Amino acid sequence: MSQSVTLSRSEFTKQLKSTSMDVSTLEKDARLKGVDVASADLDGDGQISGKKEQKALFQSLDHFDTDGKSKSVRLVGVEGNLTQMGGRLDAIADASGVQALRSLALVNGPRGSNDDIMHVGMRDANHYETDALERRAKARGQSVIKVGSDSSAVTGDDGKTYDLSKKADITGFAKTLGLPPDQSKKVADAIEKAPQSGRDEMAGIAKTWAKAEKGGRIPSRLIVSGHSVGGDFFGDRGSLPKDSLMDLASAMPRAAGQIEDIHLSGCYSLGRSTTEDWRAAFPNLRTAMAYNESAPKAESSAPSHQLAWEAATRGRTNSLSRSIAHGSVVWSQKSGFDDGKPLPKLKDLKDDLKAKEGTFPDYFDGTKQVTDHARGPLREYYKSIQRVLEHPSLPRSERDALKAKRDQTIRLIYFDVITKSFAKEQAGTIRDGYKGAKLTAPDFAKLSRKDAIDEIDRFLSKTTSSTDPAVLALRDQLEGMKELDAKRVPATWIP
Structure with missing residues (x-):
């Protein structure tokens, strides 16, 4: 049995010596949810600095502690499990730049999972990607958690099988995660709201993310792979909309707070507009890589792209280059969104779309036939719709109609x-x-x-x-x- 590990108040203030932390930054960090950060700002200047304020911050953290002592907090329980305090120290380490706090939280606990990966695959062919990732992970001592099947059933932590096509079973499964009742209901609601074919993926993600909600560590790197028409992923294993994944992130904020790097391996999976959605869902996101037009398939070059992304996002990077994978777009904390092009004017994109609208009727009524799924007038019309949709200045009031036309057009192409x-x-x-x-x-x-x-x-x-x-x-x-x-x-x- 492992011995518990604690952090003393004196060590906490020693590590933070000469640092200053922005109160608003700390308050926005999901890992510090419920911590009264503002009460530690004794002089009201919006910063936590100096020994007195650092002691006050420690006192706010100690409010959640279980070791029964006011001058220490427990980082690792007697069973060797990380407490939720580790996640809170991670947040303070990020805000202060004192990474020693992070290493203290890991003493005698599970190995840091910063380089571990969760791969959510919506196609059977995604095994080409996970095979390649697992070979590398094995050599580096990392792990790859695979999520994805075409089943509506899932096994809970209690060993029972739950049919996720039934509301009662969804509720029952959520209860096995060991979360507070209110949170279990939020998780169940997120799973039920998802398409039935994607609920097993939602449940698989939730099983891993639940560890973070209980103070543990989860893979900080996330890959979602499959066909896509705008961030919603699908394939022969089912359908997983972007909004469903974000609903789950909202229900499990501590897990969402641990996600630092994402790779969306699907066509039209990321643009300037949708980048903000992903950043809102994962507040501590450092980098993202995806595609704003066609993406490589798992059967072709997707595995090599994912390996390049894996190498580029090791550790705690805040930058990412498009050069690592042909045709990709990236976002990073350091450089923002980069698709290799200047932001076009919305009016120009709308004018281009209007000029192509005459293309649709002849294909819709069958007068003209699509002879090439990847090229031709109808495909160019589809691309124009996507470009308008991804412009950050497009009013929300116009999005639903354009999304409906996008969805109709891709079905016409195929x-x-x-x-x-x-x-x-x-x-x-x-x-x-x-x-x-x-x-x-x-x-x-x-x-x-x-x-x-x-x-x-x-x-x-x-x-x-x-x-x-x-x-x-x-x-x-x-x-x-x-x-x-x-x-x-x-x-x-x-x-």
């Missing part, structure tokens, strides 16, 4: 693939609906966009007065295919 998924995934609905309507079902997998629209219109016109549940169910699905509605044509059908 309609030949989507219609095959529709034929496979909705085979029973198609069979029963046509049987109920006494019509012969076509093979939707073989229909062009124009032929599909003609067939959909034929079915809808012949079933306008039907009350057959099977017919009505198919009508709903066919209307979704015609309009390319994101709610009825899931992102997981996009390759």
